[in-house]
Amino acid sequence: MQIASIEEINQFLENAKSLIRKGKYDFIPRKKNLDGLALLGITQKLAKSELLELTYRQYDRGPIPDIDRLSDIVWEFIKEIDTNLAYIKIKIDQRGCVCLSFHPSSGPTSLPYKDR
Structure with missing residues (x-):
C-alpha cells in the first residue's frame, strides 16, 4: 500500500473542507x-464539524x-x-464531500503521520 504524502493529504483535506x-x-x-454516531455520542452536525x-x-x-464505485477515490482517517x-x-x-463511513474504529490502523 502506498502512503500519500503530507502535501497530498493536505490538498485533499483543503478541497474537502472547502x-x-x-x-x-x-x-x-x-x-x-x-x-456509530450514537455510540460516539455525536450528531450528524457534530460529525460534520469533526470533518472540518x-x-x-x-x-x-x-x-x-471506492469498493462500490471503482472510478471514485476514498480517503480514510482515524x-x-x-x-x-x-x-x-x-x-x-x-455531490461534493461525501462522508461514507463514520463509526467507532475496529482497527487495525496505520496512522503513518500520527507523531509528526
Missing part, C-alpha cells in the same frame, strides 16, 4: 453510521478505489473523539 463550508456535503445515513478539524495526522489510508477512535471514510464526487 466543499463542506460551501454546503456541498453529503452524509450517507447507513445504519452502521447512524449507530481533520489533519494529516489523522490520515490512515488513501487514496484508494480521529479520537473523547476517548474513542472513530473511523472516517470520505471522498469527493459530484
